[in-house]
Amino acid sequence: MGAPGDTFLSDYAVEARLGELRQRRMLLRELRDDVALAAARLTAGDLTGSWRSPAQQGYDAQRGDLAGDLRRAVGLIEEALVAVVTSIDEIRAARNAAAASIPASVSVPAPVSVLSR
Template sequence: MPWWQYPPETDGLTELRHQRMLLRTLADDIALAGRRLLPAGAPAEWRSEAQRVYLERRWELAALLAGAERSVEEALTAVLARIEVVKARLAAEAADAAAAVTTASVPQAPAQTPARATPGGWSE
């Protein structure tokens, strides 16, 4: 492995899979928090200004969490695409290595020297 390709792609693939797991966990946590913030509805007895402001603030926070969830989903999509690129590159490298081994293991016919005329006759 050349020094400029550190860490190797397999390590990079492991890191990407770890990022995928973390992003999925984060997306689940954000979705859960957003669902908890959304009120089922304002009770009829919530008539004061402070209660209405509190309810509006919860809606604002739920909207912010929805935006964060979309951002995490976009990051997750990017990580999934990168995983596919790395897997395709590793598969291509493995196929190239297998082809090189196959061609290297096939015995080659010895080179034939053509017969030529010499002053004393023909030589082989």
């Protein structure tokens, strides 16, 4: 992909890429929230003190392990989210830098009207 602002096609490609990244950011946020909620539900139901049998204690231990796995997954999703947001910021910065390098106004001589002669 060329520098942003080179051609209509590259501008379109940049906007398409930004759209994809924004979609990915939205999906990652939803996934992170869902996984965090699932982890919270598992830890909120901690019944360690009231469960006596070995089977109940084993089940509770597995729930705790699963909650830990989910919390680690939330961390990994957060890392992916940071990478996506960084990519969006980099593309925006490159696009803005390219737009800033284009002269704001180009002086073009005014056309001479036939009627003004």
